[in-house]
Amino acid sequence: MTLLRVENLDCRYGLLQAVRGVSFEVGRGETVALIGANGAGKTTLLRAIVGAHKPYGGRVHFDDADVTSTRAHSRVSLGIALVPEGRRLFPSLTVEENLRVAATRQGRWNVQSVLEVFPLLQPRRHMPAANLSGGEQQAVAIGRALMSNPRLLLLDEVSLGLAPIVVDSVYRSLAGIISEGTTVLLVEQDLTRALKVAGRVICMLEGRIVLEGEAASLDRDRVVSAYFGLQRPA
Amino acid sequence: MTIANAVVQGIFLGAFYAVLACGLSIMFGVMRIINLAHGDIAVLGAYVVFVIVQATGMSPFVAFIVALPVMIVLGYLLQLTILERSLKSGILTPLLATFGLSIVIQNLLLIKFSPDVRSLGGEAGAVTTSSWQVTSGLSVSALGIVILVVAVLVFGALQLFLSRTRAGWMMRATAEDADAAELVGIDSRGVYARATALAVAIAALGGLFLAIRSVFDPLSGPTQLIFAFEAVVIGGMGSLWGTLLGGLALGVAQTLGAQINPEYSALSGHLLFLAVLVVRYGGGRVSLRTAR
Numbered sequence: 171m172t173l174l175r176v177e178n179l180d181c182r183y184g185l186l187q188a189v190r191g192v193s194f195e196v197g198r199g200e201t202v203a204l205i206g207a208n209g210a211g212k213t214t215l216l217r218a219i220v221g222a223h224k225p226y227g228g229r230v231h232f233d234d235a236d237v238t239s240t241r242a243h244s245r246v247s248l249g250i251a252l253v254p255e256g257r258r259l260f261p262s263l264t265v266e267e268n269l270r271v272a273a274t275r276q277g278r279w280n281v282q283s284v285l286e287v288f289p290l291l292q293p294r295r296h297m298p299a300a301n302l303s304g305g306e307q308q309a310v311a312i313g314r315a316l317m318s319n320p321r322l323l324l325l326d327e328v329s330l331g332l333a334p335i336v337v338d339s340v341y342r343s344l345a346g347i348i349s350e351g352t353t354v355l356l357v358e359q360d361l362t363r364a365l366k367v368a369g370r371v372i373c374m375l376e377g378r379i380v381l382e383g384e385a386a387s388l389d390r391d392r393v394v395s396a397y398f399g400l401q402r403p404a
Numbered sequence: 405m406t407i408a409n410a411v412v413q414g415i416f417l418g419a420f421y422a423v424l425a426c427g428l429s430i431m432f433g434v435m436r437i438i439n440l441a442h443g444d445i446a447v448l449g450a451y452v453v454f455v456i457v458q459a460t461g462m463s464p465f466v467a468f469i470v471a472l473p474v475m476i477v478l479g480y481l482l483q484l485t486i487l488e489r490s491l492k493s494g495i496l497t498p499l500l501a502t503f504g505l506s507i508v509i510q511n512l513l514l515i516k517f518s519p520d521v522r523s524l525g526g527e528a529g530a531v532t533t534s535s536w537q538v539t540s541g542l543s544v545s546a547l548g549i550v551i552l553v554v555a556v557l558v559f560g561a562l563q564l565f566l567s568r569t570r571a572g573w574m575m576r577a578t579a580e581d582a583d584a585a586e587l588v589g590i591d592s593r594g595v596y597a598r599a600t601a602l603a604v605a606i607a608a609l610g611g612l613f614l615a616i617r618s619v620f621d622p623l624s625g626p627t628q629l630i631f632a633f634e635a636v637v638i639g640g641m642g643s644l645w646g647t648l649l650g651g652l653a654l655g656v657a658q659t660l661g662a663q664i665n666p667e668y669s670a671l672s673g674h675l676l677f678l679a680v681l682v683v684r685y686g687g688g689r690v691s692l693r694t695a696r
Contacts, residue, residue, distance in 0.1 A: 222587060246589030258584035260577040271573040274589035318589050 179228035190377035203368035249321035261300035277319030284313035305336035416548030418655020419555035424610035425635035427603030433642035441506040443629030449608025479604030513622035524615040
């Protein structure tokens with residue numbers, strides 16, 4: 171069962187073409203890692219899927235409905251949530267307010283269950299998000315996305331700028347979320363981590379998909395050469 | 405005792421400025437729009453109340469309640485038709501758009517109501533004339549107290565709304581990062597429209613107080629805008645309690661100046677405004693780029 175279908179997506183910033191004719195599908199319950207070097211178009215692709223970037227061409231289908239022209243906030247109520255790059259919390263709102271302001275869909279996730287998955291936030295609950303450490307902020311950002319009880323969760327470089335030990339704990343929490351059946355599409359720079367957490371890997375290079383396959387079936391060397399474009403497809 | 409009296413009268417005057425400035429502060433805080441038509445919107449509100457009072461003979465305070473839905477709808481439409489479009493094309497465009505709107509409102513009012521000076525002071529009844537003599541040098545007017553109480557209520561209610569309600573968090577979230585707000589399911593266009601509607605409604609309240617405590621004509625707006633703008637800047641741009649305090653400080657500065665010489669009233673307000681600017685931004689240049 172396909173949950174997300176991206177067809178021939180084309181995204182531009184003025185003359186710069188960031189995503190060039192990208193097509194792929196994500197099935198229900200799947201965990202897909204989107205990898206690629208800086209500037210490969212991963213973030214733009216995610217932003218186009220959630221509606222924060224208006225694509226130049228192509229279509230985005232979610233749950234068999236065409237959402238290409240649906241605005242970002244309405245896509246959240248359909249069940250698409252993004253943990254944006256750089257976390258983007260609301261600095262003057264407290265942790266709890268950051269979570270509750272995002273509660274658009276009812277379901278398994280609420281303030282209580284998010285705090286259970288991220289116990290480090292419990293003592294920070296009434297503190298402004300601006301005063302949190304990087305790891306705590308990332309936990310709030312993920313929790314905030316969960317508050318909309320997404321059917322498809324997109325994560326953009328959740329490990330960026332965090333200490334390795336904090337990344338480990340973030341990924342441990344993430345593994346728990348994935349095991350509950352949420353469909354996840356994540357952007358990750360760390361190949362080892364991406365291959366470990368994801369069932370399938372999509373590798374982008376200069377706006378195109380250059381490699382796609384089951385994580386188990388891909389050997390590291392092939393991924394690395396696709397990542398750096400060592401064997402350019404004709 | 406005259407100084408004490410000047411300070412008390414200044415607080416009453418300042419409460420009026422704070423109400424005028426409140427909507428300006430909301431629009432700057434949420435959308436980073438400096439609404440140059442704010443004073444004219446307040447005057448427009450005064451005229452809407454004036455028309456209702458003329459037609460029905462009801463008290464201006466009741467007429468304001470009737471006018472409120474009209475002003476709220478007007479605020480919505482203003483955001484959805486003019487401001488939203490202008491916001492898309494950078495920080496300078498809303499400034500030009502509201503400047504144009506200011507001229508349009510003034511001229512429409514001139515066509516409809518002529519340049520005659522009006523007041524609702526008479527229709528408001530005893531509240532405009534009653535006062536209490538506290539001591540020989542200090543008297544407190546009923547209208548002053550009404551305006552001060554309403555100002556504190558308006559700012560207090562706004563503060564509660566922003567800090568305690570989910571709609572308030574949505575407004576703050578959108579103010580801080582509209583793009584991220586959309587990503588968590590907040591309709592930023594809707595929030596902007598509600599913020600403008602709120603600002604226009606409170607501007608109309610300022611217009612009502614202007615009409616009751618003194619006089620107004622179609623060209624009264626820009627003067628009100630200057631005082632409101634000064635109150636916002638003195639209190640720190642985008643801060644709600646700051647705006648209330650800024651309004652009070654401006655009022656007190658004006659009445660203290662008038663104590664020295666009646667001609668110094670507006671001047672001493674301007675001097676306070678300039679002094680705050682120099683202290684806060686002294687040494688550095690205020691550039692439009694840092695405002696966003």
